Amino acid sequence: xxxxxxxxxxxxxxxxxxxxxxxxxxxxxxxxxxxxxxxxxxxxxxxxxxxxxxxxxxxxxxxxxxxxxxxxxxxxxxxxxxxxxxxxxxxxxxxxxxxxxxxxxxxxxxxxxxxxxxxxxxxxxxxxxxxxxxxxxxxxxxxxxxxxxxxxxxxxxxxxxxxxxxxxxxxxxxxxxxxxxxxxxxxxxxxxxxxxxxxxxxxxxxxxxxxxxxxxxxxxxxxxxxxxxxxxxxxxxxxxxxxxxxxxxxxxxxxxxxxxxxxxxxxxxxxxxxxxxxxxxxxxxxxxxxxxxxxxxxxxxxxxxxxxxxxxxxxxxxxxxxxxxxxxxxxxxxxxxxxxxxxxxxxxxxxxxxxxxxxxxxxxxxxxxxxxxxxxxxxxxxxxxxxxxxxxxxxxxxxxxxxxxxxxx
Numbered sequence: 001x002x003x004x005x006x007x008x009x010x011x012x013x014x015x016x017x018x019x020x021x022x023x024x025x026x027x028x029x030x031x032x033x034x035x036x037x038x039x040x041x042x043x044x045x046x047x048x049x050x051x052x053x054x055x056x057x058x059x060x061x062x063x064x065x066x067x068x069x070x071x072x073x074x075x076x077x078x079x080x081x082x083x084x085x086x087x088x089x090x091x092x093x094x095x096x097x098x099x100x101x102x103x104x105x106x107x108x109x110x111x112x113x114x115x116x117x118x119x120x121x122x123x124x125x126x127x128x129x130x131x132x133x134x135x136x137x138x139x140x141x142x143x144x145x146x147x148x149x150x151x152x153x154x155x156x157x158x159x160x161x162x163x164x165x166x167x168x169x170x171x172x173x174x175x176x177x178x179x180x181x182x183x184x185x186x187x188x189x190x191x192x193x194x195x196x197x198x199x200x201x202x203x204x205x206x207x208x209x210x211x212x213x214x215x216x217x218x219x220x221x222x223x224x225x226x227x228x229x230x231x232x233x234x235x236x237x238x239x240x241x242x243x244x245x246x247x248x249x250x251x252x253x254x255x256x257x258x259x260x261x262x263x264x265x266x267x268x269x270x271x272x273x274x275x276x277x278x279x280x281x282x283x284x285x286x287x288x289x290x291x292x293x294x295x296x297x298x299x300x301x302x303x304x305x306x307x308x309x310x311x312x313x314x315x316x317x318x319x320x321x322x323x324x325x326x327x328x329x330x331x332x333x334x335x336x337x338x339x340x341x342x343x344x345x346x347x348x349x350x351x352x353x354x355x356x357x358x359x360x361x362x363x364x365x366x367x368x369x370x371x372x373x374x375x376x377x378x379x380x381x382x383x384x385x386x387x388x389x390x391x392x393x394x395x396x397x398x399x400x401x402x403x404x405x406x407x408x409x
Contacts, residue, residue, distance in 0.1 A: 034116070035103055035173075040165035047331050048242045050235040053160035053176045060149045061120035062159055063113050063127060064184050065089045068141040070109035071402060074395045080272045080373065082109050082398065083391055084208070085134055085142065087375040088279055089113070089127070091208035096126045099379060103161045103173030105180070105332045106375075106389040108397035110143075112180045112332070113173075114159065120146065124194050129203045132196070137278040144194050145187035152179035162331075167324035169384035174331040181228065181333040205280045207379045211270035211297060214371040214393040215258055222258055223341040224367040224392040224400040227353065228334035233361045241356045242335050248348050249329075249339055256339035258372040258390055259326040263319030268301045269294070313381060321384045326374070328390040334362075336397060338372055338390045357407070365404025369394035 034057050046052055056062075067073065070082050089111040090104050097119065104113035115123045127144035134142045149159055158177035165171040186192060215222075227245070229238040249256045273293045281289035304315045329337045341349070346368065353364040371393035378386040391397055 035101055035161070035163075038161065038163045040163045040171045042165045044164055044329055045243065045246050047162055047164060047174050048239040048246070050160075050176060050239070053162045053174070055177070056114055056149050056159045056161060057116070058150060059117040060114050060159075061117060061123060062147045062149055062152060062179065062183050063115070063123050064110065064145055064180065064187050065112075065127060065130075066110035066143045066184065066187060068143055070398050073140070074109075074398055079393060079395060080375075081138065081140075081275050083373065083375045083389070083396075084210075084272065084275050084279060085138070085140065086110050087377065087389055088130060088134070088203070088205055088208055091205045091377050092126050092130050092203040093123065094377065094379070095204035095206055096122050103163075103175070105173055105175055105330060106327065107332065107336070108391050108401075110184070112175070112184065114149070114161070125197070126203060128194050128197055129200055131194075132200050133203050133279075143187055145183065145192040146194055147183050147186070147192050149179070152182060155179075155182055157182050164330075166327065167321070167384075169321060170325040170387055172327050172330060172387070175333055176331060178333055202282045204282065207377045208280060208375075209276050209378070210272065210374050210376040210388075211266060211276075211300065212263070212374050212376075213265040213267060213270075214373045215260070215264045216371050217258070217340050218260070219252060219256075219340045219342040219345075221341055221343070221346065221368045221370060222372045222392050222396075223256075223337070223339045223346055223349070224369070224396040225337040225339065225349070225353075225364070226334065226366075226397060226400040226404050227336075227362050227364040228404070229362055230360055237361050238334075241352065241362055244352045245335065245337070245349055248345055248352065249337065249341075252339065252341060252345055254340075256328075256337070256341055256345075257323070257326070258328055258338055258340040259323045259374070259388070261320060261323050263304075263322055264374065266301050266304050268298045270297060273297060318381065322374075322376075322386065322388055325384075325386060326388045326390050328372075338392055338396065340372070341368075363404050363408050365400040365402065365407065367392060367395055367399035367403060369396070372396075 086109050131142045131144050157179045159179035160177040162174045163171045277289040356362045369392045373393040375389045
């Protein structure tokens with residue numbers, strides 16, 4: 001994530017600056033007016049209501065991705081690799097759409113998103129290129145699939161979307177309606193597989209990185225929570241359970257936000273440099289990308305440890321914006337949260353979930369760990385719209401989803 005920061009004072013020695021996104025922040029006007037017109041809702045609790053969501057227009061395309069055997073990779077300790085590959089879908093699409101806004105949701109080991117019909121082919125091509133790239137660089141298989149939203153609606157489901165403004169500078173898409181969950185399940189069964197290309201270009205993954213240290217829990221533990229409604233649950237019933245969980249989280253310091261205001265620590269040589277080099281090297285030689293990162297990382301570490309402005313870049317301001325922009329709670333056909341959670345609150349949340357499950361209202365999974373981690377997309381350090389995806393550092397959402405599936409079997 002520090003390429004842009006380091007370029008402020010060393011790009012002349014390493015690389016030329018990459019292209020920035022639309023500087024006016026209105027790229028979606030060139031893409032589609034629907035998503036741009038959605039109101040940014042600042043209160044997460046308001047998203048428990050189905051009325052907060054708007055159906056996608058007919059013709060839009062739903063895309064999803066998933067790492068095959070992410071469970072095995074996580075068991076082998078490759079948490080960061082799983083998160084980086086999962087988030088690479090978002091970086092690749094942002095760059096393919098030249099920074100235009102589009103609805104997406106990060107799920108730890110995969111990503112789902114939607115695009116208007118005129119960009120469906122761009123999405124398919126980008127996903128296939130990324131699938132090929134991940135297999136080439138890591139020998140990891142990535143599932144990718146695309147469905148017209150009309151096919152989802154033929155199942156009696158829908159894909160509705162809202163925009164949650166986590167800060168004045170960043171917002172994230174929230175999804176409801178059951179359509180994404182259905183599409184992901186179909187993808188895992190082999191449906192809507194996107195065909196290979198005859199020739200491949202490396203995907204543009206500029207901006208993807210994260211060299212921050214893992215973030216230790218301050219309240220007792222990092223709780224990963226995944227909660228989905230059952231097929232018989234009404235929106236009002238699910239909203240009630242979600243509101244109870246949010247009320248409990250609200251009693252935690254900063255609402256359970258796992259990223260401190262001062263930001264996480266940073267090492268001189270972060271552990272994920274090799275992963276970042278493989279993902280972002282493009283057509284360049286791997287050794288050259290590694291050399292660049294090895295040289296740039298200590299400079300970035302020094303800059304943030306120093307904590308004082310250098311030129312126009314203020315690391316303290318960046319840290320504050322990073323914390324504000326972090327994506328630690330979301331609606332993705334259900335509720336997902338990464339909470340810095342005290343034991344008492346964790347027990348209370350568990351009781352709420354168990355009671356709702358016994359009533360047949362929800363399925364849920366929890367996973368507790370000692371740290372959280374960030375995966376970041378930073379188009380430019382000179383702007384405040386960088387985004388940071390939060391997950392548990394020891395499996396997070398993936399392990400919570402596994403635990404949920406066990407309870408459903």
